[in-house]
Amino acid sequence: MEKPLYKDIGFHLCVIAGLVVMFGAPRYFDIFEVYTYISYVVLAIYALSLAYIWGFGGILSFGQSAFFGLGGYTFAVASINMGTTGFPFLLAFAIPALFGAAVGYFMFYGRLSDVYMGVVTLVVALILFKLINHTAGPEYSIGSARLGGFNGIPSIPTLALPGVYGGVELLDPGQMFTVYMGILLIVYVGLRLLLASDFGRVSVSVRENEMRSSLLGYDVRRHKVIVFALGAGIAGMAGAMWATYQTFIDPNAFSLERSAQALIWVMAGGVGTLIGPILGAVGLQWLSITLGEMQLINNLVLLGVILIFLVLILPKGIVPSIRMWSLDLFTVMRRQREGLDPRTGEAPPPASSSQPAE
Amino acid sequence: MADYHVIETQGLTMRFGGVTAVDHVDFALKDGELRCLLGPNGAGKSTFFKCLTGQLTPTEGTVTFKGHRIEGHQTHEIVNLGIGIKTQVPNLYDGLTAYENVRLAARRKHIKNKAGEQAERMLERCGVHDLAKREVGLLSHGQRQLIELAMVLAAEPELVLLDEPAAGMTGEERDRLARLVKEIASHASVIVVEHDMQFIRQIAKQVTVFHRGQVFAEASVDEIMRDPKVQEIYLGKAADVAA
Amino acid sequence: MDFAVIVFVEMLRAVAWLVLLAGGLSIIFGMMRVINIAHGEFLMLGGYTVVISSQQGVPLWIGILILAPIVVGLFGILVERLIIQWLYGRMIDSLLATWGLSLLMIGGITMIFGNTTEGVSAPLGAIGVGETYSIAVYNFVIIGCAALFLVGIYAVLKYTRWGLIARSVMQNPGMAQALGVNATFVYMATFGLGSALTGLAGGLLAPLTGVVPSMGVNFIGQAFITVVTGGAAVVAGTLSSAAALGTISQAVTFGAGPVYGDAALLVAALILLRILPQGITGRIFTRSI
Numbered sequence: 097m098e099k100p101l102y103k104d105i106g107f108h109l110c111v112i113a114g115l116v117v118m119f120g121a122p123r124y125f126d127i128f129e130v131y132t133y134i135s136y137v138v139l140a141i142y143a144l145s146l147a148y149i150w151g152f153g154g155i156l157s158f159g160q161s162a163f164f165g166l167g168g169y170t171f172a173v174a175s176i177n178m179g180t181t182g183f184p185f186l187l188a189f190a191i192p193a194l195f196g197a198a199v200g201y202f203m204f205y206g207r208l209s210d211v212y213m214g215v216v217t218l219v220v221a222l223i224l225f226k227l228i229n230h231t232a233g234p235e236y237s238i239g240s241a242r243l244g245g246f247n248g249i250p251s252i253p254t255l256a257l258p259g260v261y262g263g264v265e266l267l268d269p270g271q272m273f274t275v276y277m278g279i280l281l282i283v284y285v286g287l288r289l290l291l292a293s294d295f296g297r298v299s300v301s302v303r304e305n306e307m308r309s310s311l312l313g314y315d316v317r318r319h320k321v322i323v324f325a326l327g328a329g330i331a332g333m334a335g336a337m338w339a340t341y342q343t344f345i346d347p348n349a350f351s352l353e354r355s356a357q358a359l360i361w362v363m364a365g366g367v368g369t370l371i372g373p374i375l376g377a378v379g380l381q382w383l384s385i386t387l388g389e390m391q392l393i394n395n396l397v398l399l400g401v402i403l404i405f406l407v408l409i410l411p412k413g414i415v416p417s418i419r420m421w422s423l424d425l426f427t428v429m430r431r432q433r434e435g436l437d438p439r440t441g442e443a444p445p446p447a448s449s450s451q452p453a454e
Numbered sequence: 455m456a457d458y459h460v461i462e463t464q465g466l467t468m469r470f471g472g473v474t475a476v477d478h479v480d481f482a483l484k485d486g487e488l489r490c491l492l493g494p495n496g497a498g499k500s501t502f503f504k505c506l507t508g509q510l511t512p513t514e515g516t517v518t519f520k521g522h523r524i525e526g527h528q529t530h531e532i533v534n535l536g537i538g539i540k541t542q543v544p545n546l547y548d549g550l551t552a553y554e555n556v557r558l559a560a561r562r563k564h565i566k567n568k569a570g571e572q573a574e575r576m577l578e579r580c581g582v583h584d585l586a587k588r589e590v591g592l593l594s595h596g597q598r599q600l601i602e603l604a605m606v607l608a609a610e611p612e613l614v615l616l617d618e619p620a621a622g623m624t625g626e627e628r629d630r631l632a633r634l635v636k637e638i639a640s641h642a643s644v645i646v647v648e649h650d651m652q653f654i655r656q657i658a659k660q661v662t663v664f665h666r667g668q669v670f671a672e673a674s675v676d677e678i679m680r681d682p683k684v685q686e687i688y689l690g691k692a693a694d695v696a697a
Numbered sequence: 698m699d700f701a702v703i704v705f706v707e708m709l710r711a712v713a714w715l716v717l718l719a720g721g722l723s724i725i726f727g728m729m730r731v732i733n734i735a736h737g738e739f740l741m742l743g744g745y746t747v748v749i750s751s752q753q754g755v756p757l758w759i760g761i762l763i764l765a766p767i768v769v770g771l772f773g774i775l776v777e778r779l780i781i782q783w784l785y786g787r788m789i790d791s792l793l794a795t796w797g798l799s800l801l802m803i804g805g806i807t808m809i810f811g812n813t814t815e816g817v818s819a820p821l822g823a824i825g826v827g828e829t830y831s832i833a834v835y836n837f838v839i840i841g842c843a844a845l846f847l848v849g850i851y852a853v854l855k856y857t858r859w860g861l862i863a864r865s866v867m868q869n870p871g872m873a874q875a876l877g878v879n880a881t882f883v884y885m886a887t888f889g890l891g892s893a894l895t896g897l898a899g900g901l902l903a904p905l906t907g908v909v910p911s912m913g914v915n916f917i918g919q920a921f922i923t924v925v926t927g928g929a930a931v932v933a934g935t936l937s938s939a940a941a942l943g944t945i946s947q948a949v950t951f952g953a954g955p956v957y958g959d960a961a962l963l964v965a966a967l968i969l970l971r972i973l974p975q976g977i978t979g980r981i982f983t984r985s986i
Contacts, residue, residue, distance in 0.1 A: 206971040308545040313533035400801025
């Protein structure tokens, strides 16, 4: 666990591969393909937001789309009102993060169990979805931006970040792809650095044993609120990128389908890793677009079947199998290095821990 | 110095529904003292302990540590004031080695390089240095207890609270633990909750006996042992005494 | 005075509606600690059963009161055998799997019936209250069904042999099995019963809102909040949280419109759960069923 990040070959390979794609793809593929691939990049960032809080904070959010949608709408409203896109982009991180902190406060300080937490996050997304769907009338305007209800908000400005391509709008899909890919790399590297820091280690220790962590003097609940809020902020940023990429956003950004997508990608890619969910998002999104073009099967049917398949087919159950993978940080790799059986280790099973309970 | 109370409770009461598990307990521990809390199962000593550690918020009464009121505070706040806690059920990161566990604890007090040395020292001190590279999830209950003790000590607490530290230990481990607890008591104040009379005889001078949620007796270990009323409480609980 | 009657009946209807909406979910959660995310789609299936059967000439009430519960109940048993039974004790996994089922059902029904709203005309009329107000008679059907459901479940759990078995499994599945209870069968029956009740709720809904594949989303929020807030006790939990939340949401709905009623429901539930993390029956009424 003390292995420094700069010695991790896999990490370097991922970054190099990312850089190659970042600058190579716009040259190699035609413009329409590149335009499609931008959506993969956005959704990969969205997948990372859940991969982080679930895999490394042990917090399972069933309503990640709440933050995705909130980020998208924040960006849309702010950029239409302000005429710029740089500051609204920051807002699209900050407002979902604050909202996430508020929801997290109720959940973690209330010590809700896993199942309750899943249901509460799901309902939060659901209610935002319904609320925003009912804002069709002209009275629902924020400044000069009409929320538009189920019709959504059109004419969202394209992203123009100061200092990137001279701050002009990214109208060329190639440029847009490169910038978006750059953001994905920043998020990925940032999360890896965070996980290697003390804060990240505490996250993992909290996931592994909350009581022990608080006995070491860590404020477990506050820590979880911060992790959850950070994940919400990243999801919000992905939502903003989605809005500015499509120049349009509608309430489907909040839909349960969006939340389920994130879960499915993370599960498919492996909880407890960051690169897995990125690949999961890209792979499954490609699959659903391809099958969608062939009009063979309803996209929801596909998602549903994949989700049921993932849960039922992994023999030891998702969470334990995943734990095997996520413990690789600590356990499996070390055991393999020492030539022990990676599943059981070598030592005898612990003696009976029965003790008189008062 | 001798009369300075490092931790003190007044009228501490904990009710669960209709059951009063701890009933108006006034308790005080002198600085540097080693005290055992004794009593049969259900006497309320573990509930009392949990009120001290922030795992339970008492219904009534106060807990004062070095002049700070700590009742109802969260566990991590209490720990950060300088209290080391070992809970009844060992709480360890099962996927990590003993060394890694203790090192995590040491990080709270020491910067990076020193933390490793501190961890080594604490494992040595608790006599489990040979287990350093073993994964704690695979160790015996007694071994896990000692490793958890090393974690508690790594933060160099002023007051150490131990809930049934000898449970699940072999005779040899228990002797080592007894020496260790006495050694800890030379640097810090210690409260030990235990119902193993053998072990208490090994370590304690002063003993507080709990019965039905109240302090039943408070005296030296020898007096307590001779007290017929204490014997009576334990009759029918012979199995616990012999454990 | 007339207005007060209207408000009272509306409140009662809101509470009754939450009871029906959440009742099936609550039975399944209370007995098996499984939250069926596809609950909304079970409602939808009940609604479709009513609409399709009445298009085929089956009388509406037979569709609502008999066909919808039977169809959805049988479907529930099928789901339990195919998916849920592998996931007992793995609560998060059962949530995820039923979520997959939810997506699958929305997609599947869309492929079969298309993404359009189909309806049946609302039965029964309205009765006048004083000179200016009227109440739909259908409201009383909903209130009656909810009352019947609560009384029925209570009586079954409390006074029958089956109820005793069910409660023993609820309290301690391992012990019940050691005493020779066939927990597998109890779980299957419970899931079927919960599904059947949900089918009834969906059937009752069909004349009011019409049916569309994605309709479940409009109702699951209320259902989940009611169950989670109520806690694990089926009757007391559902009734107490439906009463508390139904009143709050109806009051807000009167003041600000139905969308905010839902949001108020969530906020109220979050605050309640902050105080009582195990739900109302986790702390109060702990001995109830």
